[in-house]
Amino acid sequence: MAQSPHTVRWGILATGFIAQMFVRDLLCNPATRDVTDVAHKVVAVASSRSKDSAAGFLEKVNLAPEGVKLYGSYDELVNDPDVDCVYVATPHSHHFQNTMLALQAGKNVLCEKAFTVTASQAKKLVQTTKEKNVFLMEAVWTRYFPLSIKIRELVKSGAIGTVYRVIADNSIGNDGPDGSITFPDDNRMVNIDLAGGALLDLGIYSLTWLFQILYHLQPEAEKEAPKTLAAIHQYKTGADESTSVIVQFPSHKTTGIALTSLRIPTNTDGKNSGGPAIKIQGTLGEIQVMGPAYRPTQYKIIKKDSDGQVEVVDCPIPVDRERRFGMGMFWEADEVARCLRDGKKESSTLPLSESIVIMEVMEEALKQGDVKYPELITSDVFDPKSPLNTGAR
Numbered sequence: 001m002a003q004s005p006h007t008v009r010w011g012i013l014a015t016g017f018i019a020q021m022f023v024r025d026l027l028c029n030p031a032t033r034d035v036t037d038v039a040h041k042v043v044a045v046a047s048s049r050s051k052d053s054a055a056g057f058l059e060k061v062n063l064a065p066e067g068v069k070l071y072g073s074y075d076e077l078v079n080d081p082d083v084d085c086v087y088v089a090t091p092h093s094h095h096f097q098n099t100m101l102a103l104q105a106g107k108n109v110l111c112e113k114a115f116t117v118t119a120s121q122a123k124k125l126v127q128t129t130k131e132k133n134v135f136l137m138e139a140v141w142t143r144y145f146p147l148s149i150k151i152r153e154l155v156k157s158g159a160i161g162t163v164y165r166v167i168a169d170n171s172i173g174n175d176g177p178d179g180s181i182t183f184p185d186d187n188r189m190v191n192i193d194l195a196g197g198a199l200l201d202l203g204i205y206s207l208t209w210l211f212q213i214l215y216h217l218q219p220e221a222e223k224e225a226p227k228t229l230a231a232i233h234q235y236k237t238g239a240d241e242s243t244s245v246i247v248q249f250p251s252h253k254t255t256g257i258a259l260t261s262l263r264i265p266t267n268t269d270g271k272n273s274g275g276p277a278i279k280i281q282g283t284l285g286e287i288q289v290m291g292p293a294y295r296p297t298q299y300k301i302i303k304k305d306s307d308g309q310v311e312v313v314d315c316p317i318p319v320d321r322e323r324r325f326g327m328g329m330f331w332e333a334d335e336v337a338r339c340l341r342d343g344k345k346e347s348s349t350l351p352l353s354e355s356i357v358i359m360e361v362m363e364e365a366l367k368q369g370d371v372k373y374p375e376l377i378t379s380d381v382f383d384p385k386s387p388l389n390t391g392a393r
């Protein structure tokens with residue numbers, strides 16, 4: 001007899017854009033992506049603004065209110081005994097305090113990217129996770145795409161020989177008039193108080209591609225953190241608008257180049273005519289991944305001496321026809337569910353130690369570019385009454 005799926009009861013912390021996307025993915029029927037072993041249920045939603053705002057969220061995601069508890073504060077959500085896992089969907093600036101709030105309440109957490117603002121904050125979260133014996137994962141959804149899994153397997157199998165270099169770009173074209181960027185200065189993309197900037201928001205995906213190949217696949221006994229060299233252009237708000245990072249793994253002789261910009265897009269026409277967003281280069285060939293780097297659906301394998309033959313592999317994101325939706329965030333949610341079912345405290349696909357090393361690289365890059373975020377959002381001291389937790393704007 002088929003076993004019933006392990007169902008995670010989710011609590012959604014914040015009601016912005018990505019919380020809507022994530023919940024709509026949670027509501028997709030797992031069978032539409034051939035998943036039968038795990039399932040998801042949204043049991044509570046909290047808005048730091050008001051209970052009404054949480055109610056408005058349910059309407060937007062087309063979720064009937066029956067059984068879903070609505071809260072006007074994050075504190076109530078993390079203390080709800082019916083919540084198995086809290087999804088933190090606030091701006092980067094808030095991740096440390098909000099995740100800490102949930103961990104301190106004994107909750108498992110899936111926290112949006114970028115994990116934190118500083119590496120020290122990331123280390124504190126991991127330490128608290130261990131103390132509380134709960135699960136924590138950074139929500140870099142791309143890592144859990146079947147496409148990413150296939151590419152890691154290909155590289156591991158030696159299909160393109162020894163990989164020495166990865167180049168990845170995740171950029172958007174928001175160049176505006178008179179030197180401006182088309183986001184208002186208080187928008188989270190460029191607002192220094194919300195830890196805005198290209199690197200933490202978009203460059204994290206370029207780094208994800210570098211890391212899932214050049215770092216994640218290093219044998220455990222040979223794990224080596226990289227040296228970091230960055231070139232950064234600051235926007236008038238103080239946030240980074242265009243950032244290039246070279247990571248070098250000296251003893252592996254491997255190099256990664258991560259590019260990101262808010263001004264110049266990866267592909268001008270938005271249709272990949274300009275070529276791949278990611279190039280994984282080995283001694284026997286290369287894998288090209290078509291953009292966007294955060295939600296890729298196609299890759300190409302080009303072998304040396306292939307006489308012009310290119311293998312093109314499509315990995316479409318399944319759509320739940322009934323709900324008319326499918327973003328691809330459900331795969332990371334499935335990973336959380338399987339980890340919780342199996343009693344794991346972290347995901348082996350993105351171990352917490354790796355999230356820390358990535359934060360170290362980003363912090364070093366931002367330091368080299370003289371990007372400075374305010375004390376309130378860089379502090380690694382947990383404060384349940386911080387405005388970042390209470391929502392005092």
Ligand SMILES: NC(=O)C1=CN([C@@H]2O[C@H](COP(=O)(O)OP(=O)(O)OC[C@H]3O[C@@H](n4cnc5c(N)ncnc54)[C@H](OP(=O)(O)O)[C@@H]3O)[C@@H](O)[C@H]2O)C=CC1
Nearest residue numbers: 014015016017018019047048049089090091092112113114
């Ligand atoms: N995985 C992905 O593809 C994507 C991930 N993201 C990540 O998700 C996170 C949130 O991004 P996004 O949803 O686009 O952001 P939004 O601005 O749309 O939403 C953020 C939410 O956080 C809450 N919040 C609490 N305090 C503040 C504050 N001072 N200013 C603004 N919002 C506040 C609000 O919810 P409330 O009022 O209900 O408390 C708000 O709706 C970021 O970490 C971002 O990097 C974003 C887009 C795509």
Ligand SMILES: O=C1OC[C@@H](O)[C@H](O)[C@H]1O
Nearest residue numbers: 113172189201202205294
């Ligand atoms: O995570 C993200 O991926 C998609 C982008 O459009 C968005 O700005 C970013 O936060």
